[in-house]
Structures are given as structure tokens and as C-alpha cells.
Amino acid sequence: MIRIDRIRKLFPTREGEVEALRDVSLHVAAGEFVAIVGASGCGKSTLLRMIAGLIPPSSGQVLLDGSPVTAPRAETAMVFQAATLLPWADVLRNVTFPLRLMKQAGAGTEARARALLATAGLTGFERRLPRELSGGMQQRVAICRALLQEPRVLLMDEPFGALDALTREEMSLELLRIWQGREMAVVFVTHSIPEAVLLADRVVVMSPRPGRVAEVIEIDLPRPRSFEQEALPAFQAAAQRIRALIYGGRLPRAA
Numbered sequence: 527m528i529r530i531d532r533i534r535k536l537f538p539t540r541e542g543e544v545e546a547l548r549d550v551s552l553h554v555a556a557g558e559f560v561a562i563v564g565a566s567g568c569g570k571s572t573l574l575r576m577i578a579g580l581i582p583p584s585s586g587q588v589l590l591d592g593s594p595v596t597a598p599r600a601e602t603a604m605v606f607q608a609a610t611l612l613p614w615a616d617v618l619r620n621v622t623f624p625l626r627l628m629k630q631a632g633a634g635t636e637a638r639a640r641a642l643l644a645t646a647g648l649t650g651f652e653r654r655l656p657r658e659l660s661g662g663m664q665q666r667v668a669i670c671r672a673l674l675q676e677p678r679v680l681l682m683d684e685p686f687g688a689l690d691a692l693t694r695e696e697m698s699l700e701l702l703r704i705w706q707g708r709e710m711a712v713v714f715v716t717h718s719i720p721e722a723v724l725l726a727d728r729v730v731v732m733s734p735r736p737g738r739v740a741e742v743i744e745i746d747l748p749r750p751r752s753f754e755q756e757a758l759p760a761f762q763a764a765a766q767r768i769r770a771l772i773y774g775g776r777l778p779r780a781a
């Protein structure tokens with residue numbers, strides 16, 4: 527469904543060009559859950575923005591169902607590293623905004639939005655403005671907004687980074703429940719290795735400067751997943767392998 531084909535990304539800066547990504551290729555099947563991990567600055571957000579059609583690759587291409595992604599698409603939704611809510615619109619209007627913008631809001635839209643907000647623990651906050659919420663609550667609103675679009679591709683850039691540990695665990699299980707109920711490919715960037723292993727079918731480990739795919743690790747754990755699985759040898763082995771790749775100094779450095 528998503529095919530990333532030998533992309534390279536150069537950013538012009540005052541000190542010359544920065545090579546953010548080099549020769550990155552990846553395939554994500556329909557309905558697959560892929561996590562991306564790697565050190566800060568290795569190009570995870572850049573990669574996600576290119577899949578979303580927000581920035582173009584310098585060379586190579588991103589294909590969605592075989593056609594090049596050159597602009598944002600209705601079937602793709604993104605949750606950014608920091609919540610990006612409309613400051614003047616209340617929670618409910620923020621969540622329904624993309625559907626209203628695309629003229630896809632219907633009779634059931636508000637009820638579905640309220641139900642999603644309820645699962646995110648935001649019942650009673652529907653009429654609040656973003657500035658009246660905590661950072662974690664704002665991020666939960668942004669997640670609800672993405673899910674309401676029922677995207678075929680959900681791109682999430684460290685969506686739980688601003689949440690406390692407990693909410694983070696609840697939200698990741700909730701995300702899995704929602705994902706299991708529909709055909710939705712998820713590309714999920716995280717700094718948390720256990721989170722990546724818990725959620726994903728495959729974990730893509732990226733190496734820094736320039737960002738490349740170091741290794742793709744299959745997570746062979748039954749679904750539905752639960753935190754009890756963290757004790758399983760398969761979980762530990764996958765997490766250990768990822769840790770070794772990221773921190774073990776065994777990442778291939780580009781010349």
C-alpha cells in the first residue's frame with residue numbers, strides 16, 4: 527500500500543546542505559502496524575512528513591497504492607509531535623474540523639466524535655478551548671481528530687510523548703483496539719522501545735546522520751497485545767535487539 531522507494535532528503539541550511547535521509551526504502555502493507563525508532567535527528571519526522579505529502583523528497587518517491595504522493599490526501603491522517611489544534615475552536619469543533627473541511631461531515635459525525643473523546647478520557651471537555659487543556663489533553667484531542675477521519679493510513683509522530691506513563695499505556699491499548707477494528711495502516715514514530723514492540727508488526731530501526739534504515743525487526747507476538755507480554759522471551763529479545771542497534775554503537779555510519 528505505502529511504498530517508499532529509495533528516498534533521499536536534503537535540507538538547505540546556512541552551513542550548507544544537511545542530508546536528513548539517504549536511500550530509505552520501505553513497504554507498508556494495508557492494515558499493517560509499523561513502528562519507527564531511532565536517535566533524535568535521524569529523520570523520523572522528515573520521513574513521516576514525506577509519506578503525508580507535506581514535503582517532497584529530494585530524490586526517490588513515496589507511492590500510495592501505486593501513485594506518487596505529491597500532496598496531502600484525504601485517506602491519510604497525521605498526528606504531529608506537538609498537538610496542532612485550532613486555538614479559536616473548541617474541542618469538538620477541532621475534532622470534526624478535517625471532515626467539515628473535506629465536506630464529509632454527516633449526521634453521525636458529532637456522535638462519533640463524542641464517543642472517541644470519551645475513550646480518550648475527554649468527556650466533559652467538548653466545549654473547552656485548547657488553551658484551557660493540558661498538553662497531554664491537547665494531544666489526545668489531536669489523536670481523536672485523526673481517528674475520526676477513519677484514515678486508511680494513520681501517521682503518528684511520537685503521539686504519546688507528552689502524556690504521563692499511565693495515560694500513555696491506556697492510549698496505546700486504545701489505539702490497538704481501534705486499529706484492530708478496521709483496515710488501517712499505521713506508521714508510528716516513538717522513542718520508546720517497549721512501546722514499539724508492544725504495538726507493531728514490524729519495527730524499523732533507523733541510524734543517524736544521514737538517516738537510513740538500519741534493520742527491520744519482525745515482532746512475533748500474538749494479538750491482541752497486552753503489557754503482560756513484556757515478560758515473554760520474544761518481547762525481551764526484540765527489545766534487546768533494537769536497544770543494541772540504537773545504543774550498541776553497531777549502527778553502520780555513512781562515510
Ligand SMILES: Nc1ncnc2c1ncn2[C@@H]1O[C@H](COP(=O)(O)OP(=O)(O)OP(=O)(O)O)[C@@H](O)[C@H]1O
Pocket residue numbers: 537538539544545546564565566567568569570571572573
Ligand atoms: N526544515 C528543515 N531545515 C533544515 N534541516 C532540517 C529541517 N527539518 C529537519 N532537518 C534536519 O534533518 C534531520 C532530521 O530531522 P527530523 O526532525 O526528521 O529528526 P527526528 O528523527 O524526527 O528527530 P526527533 O527524534 O528529535 O524528533 C536533522 O538533522 C534536522 O536538523
Ligand SMILES: [Mg+2]
Pocket residue numbers: 570571572607683
Ligand atoms: Mg521528530
